[in-house]
Amino acid sequence: MMASASQSEAQAGASKGEPDQQTTMSAEDRLEYLQMETWLDDHGEFVHDYFARKATRSMIDGWFIARAVNSQVYEAGGARNSTPTTSSGSRHSSGANTPVRKVSASEFEGRGNLGPMIQTVDGAPTFLREKPPSPSSRTRRTISELKQLDDREALFELVKDIANDLDLTSLCHKILQNVSILTKADRCSLFLVQGSKGAEDCYLASKLFDVRSDSTVEESLKEEIRVPWGKGIVGYVAKTAETVNIADAYEDPRFNCEIDLQTGYKTRNILCMPVYDLSGDVLGVAQVINKIGIKEKDNSSFNSNDEKVFSQYLQFAGIGIRNARLFEKSQLEIKRNQVLLDLARVVFEEQSTLVNIVHRIMMHTVSLLKCERCTVLLVDDSSKRRKNKKEAKEMGIFSQVFEMAYSDLNSQDDDLNKLSSEDRPRFPINIGITGHVATTGETLNIPDAHKEPRFDPKVDEESRFHTRQILCMPIKNTAGAIVGVSQCINKLDDTPFNQNDENFFEAFAIFCGMGMHNTILYEKACKAAARHRVALETLSYHATAPREEAVRLKKMVVPSASTLQLYNYSFSDFELDEDQTMQAAIRMFLDLDLIQKFRINYEMICRWLLSVRKNYRCVTYHNWRHAFSVAQTMFAMLRTGQMHNVFGDLEALALLIACLSHDLDHRGTNNSFEILVGSPLAQLYSSSTMEQHHFDQCIMILNSKGNEILANLSQEQYSYLIRLLEQMILATDLAVYFRTRGDFFRLVETGNFNWTNEEHRDLLRCMMMTACDVSAICKPWEVEKQVAELVAGEFFEQGDIERKEFNKTPADMMNREKKDMLPKMQVDFIDAICLPVYKALTNVNEKFTPLLKGCVSNRERWEKLAAENEQRCKESTETEEKEKDESGCQESAPKRERRNGRQEAGKK
Numbered sequence: 082m083m084a085s086a087s088q089s090e091a092q093a094g095a096s097k098g099e100p101d102q103q104t105t106m107s108a109e110d111r112l113e114y115l116q117m118e119t120w121l122d123d124h125g126e127f128v129h130d131y132f133a134r135k136a137t138r139s140m141i142d143g144w145f146i147a148r149a150v151n152s153q154v155y156e157a158g159g160a161r162n163s164t165p166t167t168s169s170g171s172r173h174s175s176g177a178n179t180p181v182r183k184v185s186a187s188e189f190e191g192r193g194n195l196g197p198m199i200q201t202v203d204g205a206p207t208f209l210r211e212k213p214p215s216p217s218s219r220t221r222r223t224i225s226e227l228k229q230l231d232d233r234e235a236l237f238e239l240v241k242d243i244a245n246d247l248d249l250t251s252l253c254h255k256i257l258q259n260v261s262i263l264t265k266a267d268r269c270s271l272f273l274v275q276g277s278k279g280a281e282d283c284y285l286a287s288k289l290f291d292v293r294s295d296s297t298v299e300e301s302l303k304e305e306i307r308v309p310w311g312k313g314i315v316g317y318v319a320k321t322a323e324t325v326n327i328a329d330a331y332e333d334p335r336f337n338c339e340i341d342l343q344t345g346y347k348t349r350n351i352l353c354m355p356v357y358d359l360s361g362d363v364l365g366v367a368q369v370i371n372k373i374g375i376k377e378k379d380n381s382s383f384n385s386n387d388e389k390v391f392s393q394y395l396q397f398a399g400i401g402i403r404n405a406r407l408f409e410k411s412q413l414e415i416k417r418n419q420v421l422l423d424l425a426r427v428v429f430e431e432q433s434t435l436v437n438i439v440h441r442i443m444m445h446t447v448s449l450l451k452c453e454r455c456t457v458l459l460v461d462d463s464s465k466r467r468k469n470k471k472e473a474k475e476m477g478i479f480s481q482v483f484e485m486a487y488s489d490l491n492s493q494d495d496d497l498n499k500l501s502s503e504d505r506p507r508f509p510i511n512i513g514i515t516g517h518v519a520t521t522g523e524t525l526n527i528p529d530a531h532k533e534p535r536f537d538p539k540v541d542e543e544s545r546f547h548t549r550q551i552l553c554m555p556i557k558n559t560a561g562a563i564v565g566v567s568q569c570i571n572k573l574d575d576t577p578f579n580q581n582d583e584n585f586f587e588a589f590a591i592f593c594g595m596g597m598h599n600t601i602l603y604e605k606a607c608k609a610a611a612r613h614r615v616a617l618e619t620l621s622y623h624a625t626a627p628r629e630e631a632v633r634l635k636k637m638v639v640p641s642a643s644t645l646q647l648y649n650y651s652f653s654d655f656e657l658d659e660d661q662t663m664q665a666a667i668r669m670f671l672d673l674d675l676i677q678k679f680r681i682n683y684e685m686i687c688r689w690l691l692s693v694r695k696n697y698r699c700v701t702y703h704n705w706r707h708a709f710s711v712a713q714t715m716f717a718m719l720r721t722g723q724m725h726n727v728f729g730d731l732e733a734l735a736l737l738i739a740c741l742s743h744d745l746d747h748r749g750t751n752n753s754f755e756i757l758v759g760s761p762l763a764q765l766y767s768s769s770t771m772e773q774h775h776f777d778q779c780i781m782i783l784n785s786k787g788n789e790i791l792a793n794l795s796q797e798q799y800s801y802l803i804r805l806l807e808q809m810i811l812a813t814d815l816a817v818y819f820r821t822r823g824d825f826f827r828l829v830e831t832g833n834f835n836w837t838n839e840e841h842r843d844l845l846r847c848m849m850m851t852a853c854d855v856s857a858i859c860k861p862w863e864v865e866k867q868v869a870e871l872v873a874g875e876f877f878e879q880g881d882i883e884r885k886e887f888n889k890t891p892a893d894m895m896n897r898e899k900k901d902m903l904p905k906m907q908v909d910f911i912d913a914i915c916l917p918v919y920k921a922l923t924n925v926n927e928k929f930t931p932l933l934k935g936c937v938s939n940r941e942r943w944e945k946l947a948a949e950n951e952q953r954c955k956e957s958t959e960t961e962e963k964e965k966d967e968s969g970c971q972e973s974a975p976k977r978e979r980r981n982g983r984q985e986a987g988k989k
């Protein structure tokens with residue numbers, strides 16, 4: 082029974098693998114075999130025990146080969162016969178774009194344990210081990226033993242040699258060694274197809290070149306050799322799938338003799354054949370060179386028998402290579418999944434700030450893709466709120482740019498703010514490569530940047546960086562909207578970005594979008610909490626002015642603008658009491674006829690002015706008096722400077738409201754101080770911290786009951802005025818002034834300004850706001866000097882807090898210990914900020930000349946004081962040095978007497 086079982090198994094295997102032999106068996110034999118097979122199926126333990134005791138190595142190797150062929154055929158057939166199924170009723174939501182994997186843990190049972198999750202050195206969870214399990218190695222026959230076998234036995238032995246090897250490099254080396262033995266060739270090479278066939282990036286690559294039968298893997302490994310598709314003998318065989326047998330290589334025009342010249346090795350004859358996979362496609366080319374034993378003058382070469390044996394062996398080699406590639410892909414897929422797991426962990430662990438999440442994701446990107454630089458550009462949210470898509474594309478901008486270089490991976494600098502360029506000038510999204518990706522959502526893989534028409538070479542010229550390859554991809558949020566662009570530049574090995582890089586980069590872009598979305602939600606929550614604290618703080622300190630005060634102010638007689646000297650640029654509020662400042666503010670609105678034209682209730686504007694004054698804190702300088710003085714200068718520019726003829730009534734109303742409200746709730750400290758202490762305002766506003774708070778306070782008062790002076794404006798007028806208010810109040814931030822004044826100065830210098838152009842009007846209004854904000858520098862000397870002392874006093878108070886509470890040396894202008902430098906600092910302030918804006922405005926309108934003259938006159942005064950201070954300081958230093966020298970001389974006489982006394986005592 083045991084003997085028959087062995088025979089039945091062999092016959093059953095033969096009947097399945099070779100259908101032609103089944104027809105030669107009789108019906109009785111087939112029935113007997115079927116009965117035996119059924120019995121064996123029912124007695125699995127017996128079969129297992131018998132196989133373990135009786136099976137030979139050749140039976141096991143044969144089973145492996147048959148198993149490999151059958152599984153590949155099944156896989157190919159299954160792939161061809163399967164059809165994708167879709168559900169027409171499927172519904173996509175914001176978080177449901179990722180399909181649910183139909184996988185059960187039970188599917189892994191009986192197929193090897195995945196192993197428990199472990200942690201890497203940095204604590205990251207992973208299923209991977211340091212080294213994947215390697216297939217068991219078998220004892221190989223020596224070359225002399227193989228040469229003693231006939232062709233059939235040698236072929237079978239060599240097939241078994243590669244059956245279990247799943248390492249692609251080791252497998253290819255064995256194949257070449259075995260081919261060398263079978264064909265008795267001196268040297269062999271194997272080229273594998275890389276890239277899509279027929280595509281521009283398709284080529285054949287080999288790291289195992291000129292392998293001998295006695296060489297090792299380490300000896301044979303060389304730098305990768307690439308052969309273009311269709312070029313040379315190897316490329317020709319790959320393209321045409323034809324066998325090439327060349328008796329004299331130098332007579333074939335396709336042969337390239339450069340390698341012979343480099344190595345000193347002479348190629349005489351060549352046999353080159355394609356290697357096929359199961360689908361019949363060429364996956365590589367094998368080449369053997371120089372038949373062993375053939376003398377140089379002999380004309381014989383590889384014969385037809387060599388071609389036959391070579392072809393038979395390459396059939397099995399193709400199966401082995403495909404299996405090794407599948408194994409290699411599976412290992413890479415495991416690693417890829419681990420990378421995505423790490424990214425998911427980063428996304429859900431790091432949600433503190435947008436800078437942190439983008440930094441962590443860029444670190445993974447640069448490390449994995451091995452590129453010189455990675456850049457992430459964020460699209461400004463305001464560009465998404467345009468009226469139409471065309472306007473969004475034309476006016477959209479990149480608001481923030483993050484950049485990381487490969488060298489930053491080893492940097493010890495923990496300052497993440499260096500990665501962000503939020504303070505740099507913003508630029509539109511409708512130009513360049515990143516702009517194209519941001520507006521179209523298309524992925525761009527550019528192998529040569531300087532051949533791409535959308536690439537601007539000036540970028541390289543300015544940065545002194547040579548851009549070669551670019552991979553650029555959009556970043557989308559969970560709703561599918563483009564929120565940014567990610568870009569990789571220059572692979573370290575100087576090769577173009579391939580499809581694998583695109584796939585990885587796409588995953589990074591998806592996770593980056595998820596991380597940004599989560600972080601933005603987190604920041605919104607933090608801002609909401611900060612806004613709540615600011616609101617509570619503000620409400621606890623401020624309150625709307627009571628109606629009774631408004632009624633009292635309403636009954637007062639308002640003097641004329643001439644009586645109050647409101648038309649003069651030299652106006653000073655020092656002589657006015659609080660009620661007179663309110664009357665003067667009302668007179669500005671009356672004189673411009675704004676109350677009548679916009680149907681503003683008189684009692685309501687009185688109450689609004691009182692509420693504005695009440696919402697200014699009692700700080701040294703940035704208080705109601707300063708806001709009133711700024712508004713008076715703006716009024717003088719509108720009336721005396723006749724700018725009311727340039728701007729309309731609505732703009733004049735916005736200018737006055739902006740001036741009176743531009744420092745609401747000022748705390749006597751600047752933006753840098755708010756960021757230093759980490760105040761709720763700094764958490765709420767990332768840039769122009771105090772100015773944005775002033776604007777919010779302005780809107781809050783305008784919307785408070787009894788203060789709605791804009792209630793009778795149309796919706797269009799109201800929206801336009803609110804936009805102007807935000808723009809002009811933010812313009813009082815000197816950082817904004819420095820960013821925008823260059824454009825204004827160029828317009829004035831070239832004479833290309835056109836005040837009907839909305840952009841030019843915006844620039845003019847912003848420059849006028851700055852001129853009014855610093856207009857104290859143009860007042861008469863007595864007024865200017867007093868105001869300068871007030872400003873310095875407020876600055877010194879902030880410097881004292883910085884020194885006391887933060888142990889920080891304040892800036893010179895905040896440092897009370899350097900108060901003698903005030904004249905010098907005033908001169909620098911005038912030269913850097915005041916004079917340029919007054920000169921430009923005077924070139925626009927000659928009626929602003931008094932402002933420029935006042936500024937120049939006060940500069941001369943401050944410069945004179947600075948020179949006097951410097952002279953006094955110099956004289957004081959010389960006096961101290963002289964006194965020190967005299968003191969040293971007076972002390973020298975007693976010292977000499979004591980020294981002489983000690984000498985006399987020594988003698989005695």
